[in-house]
Amino acid sequence: MSEFLWVIIESTIKAVIILTLIMLVYGALGVYLERKISAWIQNRIGPNRVGPFGLLQPFADVLKLFLKEDLVPTAANPTFHRLAPIITLGVAVAVYAVIPFGDYVTIAGRNIQLGLAPNANIAILFVLAMTSVGVYGITLGGWSSNNKYSLLGALRSTAQMISYELSMGLALVGVLMVAGTLSINQIVIQQSNYHWNIIYQPLGFILFLVAAFAETNRAPFDLPEAEPELVGGYNTEYSGMKFGMFFLAEYANMGTSSAIMVLLYFGGWQTLVPGGWFGFEPGSIGLALLQFVSFFIKIEIMVLFFIWVRWSVPRFRYDQLMNLGWKVLLPLAIANVAGTGIVSLLLK
């Protein structure tokens, strides 16, 4: 019984820490970086008034969102209208249940995993399932708003997700064939000594990257939002913190995709410099910290890339998007799977 209690306490603490981390790192830092980098690319300065270097700008933004009126259109379906942002954000956060932030720490003889369930043996399936559910939030939000622009955005989102989930899943199959396991932590452990999967799966990585852009509704695939065409897409009728939840979910999704890419292709929490340089023992807090920081740096580099692409590449037309998804990415993904299979069979 005490063991059971201990597990619950441990998980609760971890969940609180991870949630805070997501809100701070992806919500606040993500928004800050997005605004700053977009400004730099456009030869502007960006937020620099609130706090040092404008670092408190995201908090001011969120405060503003909290103080805004929470509108539900008369013609909208209030239940689903309220439910939609909760689904979107909840699902975006739920993925972090299986993401390992480091190996393990030994405290008082217990090996504490850094992550809620990093060794779950269906982790990748869970991630794929959860990111797919995310589209329900967007679709429900667009449909329940009873606004034609919202509905169009939601429809686009659905079609886009279906088209790109296939190539995303198939791109992952390549990694799974190399790794031979679905557990994310196992995949990361296999990538030790800088044998990162990107070396074995370069094409798979590019496919996954493109699909991830579409999956997270980021430019150049931000058709569900498409401000110039659809006003605001699925979130046109949202205001206040409900809009904030959609907003946060977008950044959380970006972070999730970056995290998955880092975990599967760039060695996850494997340290950027060997832990032996600092004399860290496996299981020590120092090594765990180093792993966490390495993981964080890798994720941030991916997030920066996401932002960089958003402010460089114009939005796709809808037919171009579908052409790319079905006629280019899907055949390439299948070819990648076949090629991986043949090569691994020959090397056996």
Next chain:
Amino acid sequence: MNKVANTEAQRMNFWERLYIPEIARGLGLTFIEMFKPRVTRQYPEVRWEPQGSYRGRPVLVNEDDGERCVACGLCSRVCPALAIEVQASETDRIKERYPVKFEINMLRCIFCGFCEEVCPEEAIVMSKEYDIVFQTTDEAILGKENLLKPVSELQDRLEFLRQWK
């Protein structure tokens, strides 16, 4: 149906069709832009100084011995937005007439500069002030105390008028 050929797409060569190299080129372009000098001006701290040709808030020229205005009322007459109200009175000075009341409603003013153009005394000119702020409608109606400005501050504009008017 009139089918329009997508000529731009047809003109692309193989590498452009591959799309990835072109995206990399675009990313490189934006990356270089990140390190170029910024064009933003930090407004309240760093202010823009307009040229003499700038038409800002209209003001009355104030010389050492009082305002130039003789309250002829031409500005009020010509004002297309009906923003100016002048009331004349008499003094003991050589210039006998002076405006006892001169009001410009800045909510009506359209900064056209007709008042300045029509003024026979060069008494009302457009200043360089561009940040005009008020919180009530009463504040927006500027009286003589707000309109009079020493001639030394308006040299740029007066020089411009002498040259180009």
